[in-house]
Amino acid sequence: MDWLIWVGAGALLVVAEMFSLDLVLLMLAGGAFAGAITAALTDNLVIEAVVALVVAMGLLAVVRPSLLGRLHTGPELMLGTRKLIGQHTVTPVRISAHEPGQIKIDGELWSAVPYDDSLVIEAGSAVEVFEIRGATAYVHPLPEIE
Structure with missing residues (x-):
C-alpha cells in the first residue's frame, strides 16, 4: 500500500x-x-x-x-536590417555601381548596388543581400546552374 x-x-x-x-x-x-x-x-x-x-x-x-x-535559450532574434542579410531576390533592372537599381526584399523596395563595384548585374539575375548601409542593399549575384 x-x-x-x-x-x-x-x-x-x-x-x-x-x-x-x-x-x-x-x-x-x-x-x-x-x-x-x-x-x-x-x-x-x-x-x-x-x-x-x-x-x-x-x-x-x-x-x-x-x-x-x-x-x-532560443534562436537568436534577428531584428531590423540584420534579418535581411542573406536574403535572396531577383533584380528587375540592371544594377551597377554607377547605375543603382531597386530590389524587393521581404516585400519592401530597397535601393541596390553591387557589393563589388566592378560588377554589373543584369536584369533578372538572382542576388543575395550581403550588407545594408542606410537604405541601400549591397548585393552579389548568385551562381547560376546551367
Missing part, C-alpha cells in the same frame, strides 16, 4: 509544478515515483525514502540544469 502513497505524492507534486514552473517540484515528483517503484518491490520504508531522496537529488543536480538551459 506504500506505493500508492508515493504515487499520490508524485501526482500532487506534478500538479503543483504546473503552477510553479520551476521544474523543482517535477524533479521531486520523479523521486516520489522512484519511491513508488521501490515500494512495489520492498516493504522497507527507509529504503523507499532513501531511493526517493537520491533520485530527486540526482534529478535536481543533473536533469534540471540542462532542461532550464534549453528552456531559457
Whole structure:
C-alpha cells in the first residue's frame, strides 16, 4: 500500500509544478515515483525514502540544469536590417555601381548596388543581400546552374 502513497505524492507534486514552473517540484515528483517503484518491490520504508531522496537529488543536480538551459535559450532574434542579410531576390533592372537599381526584399523596395563595384548585374539575375548601409542593399549575384 506504500506505493500508492508515493504515487499520490508524485501526482500532487506534478500538479503543483504546473503552477510553479520551476521544474523543482517535477524533479521531486520523479523521486516520489522512484519511491513508488521501490515500494512495489520492498516493504522497507527507509529504503523507499532513501531511493526517493537520491533520485530527486540526482534529478535536481543533473536533469534540471540542462532542461532550464534549453528552456531559457532560443534562436537568436534577428531584428531590423540584420534579418535581411542573406536574403535572396531577383533584380528587375540592371544594377551597377554607377547605375543603382531597386530590389524587393521581404516585400519592401530597397535601393541596390553591387557589393563589388566592378560588377554589373543584369536584369533578372538572382542576388543575395550581403550588407545594408542606410537604405541601400549591397548585393552579389548568385551562381547560376546551367
